[in-house]
Amino acid sequence: MNALESTKYRKRLEEGGVPTEQAVAHADALGEVLERLTETLATKDWAAAFVKEQMMELKVDLLRWMVAIFIAQNGIFFAAIHYMAR
Incomplete structure (x- = not known):
């Protein structure tokens, strides 16, 4: 005041x-x-920074899941190729 x-x-x-x-x-x-x-x-600037930070964390988590799924998928694929080659 x-x-x-x-x-x-x-x-x-x-x-x-x-x-x-x-x-x-x-x-x-x-x-x-x-x-x-x-x-x-909270101000608009603070809220925008908070949302941006949360989005970055979500992007990192999404990238981790994508890499993990890619590795698992390739493992299954190469295991199936190895099994068929026998």
């Missing part, structure tokens, strides 16, 4: 009958909470 919004919030509390000291304390506390929330919320 910026200073202008904090001042508006404090004035609105005072207009509602909240003592000035309490209004200032409420405005300060709310400002701190909002600052912490904005620090911890």
Whole structure:
């Protein structure tokens, strides 16, 4: 919460009958909470980086499976050729 919004919030509390000291304390506390929330919320950049990272992991896993299946397939093929050649 910026200073202008904090001042508006404090004035609105005072207009509602909240003592000035309490209004200032409420405005300060709310400002701190909002600052912490904005620090911890995910941004578009963070989400895009996260998705990109997950896609890279999936690509690596897919490549591993493809190589493993290729090796298994060739093993079966050459075993069948060897068996038929006997």
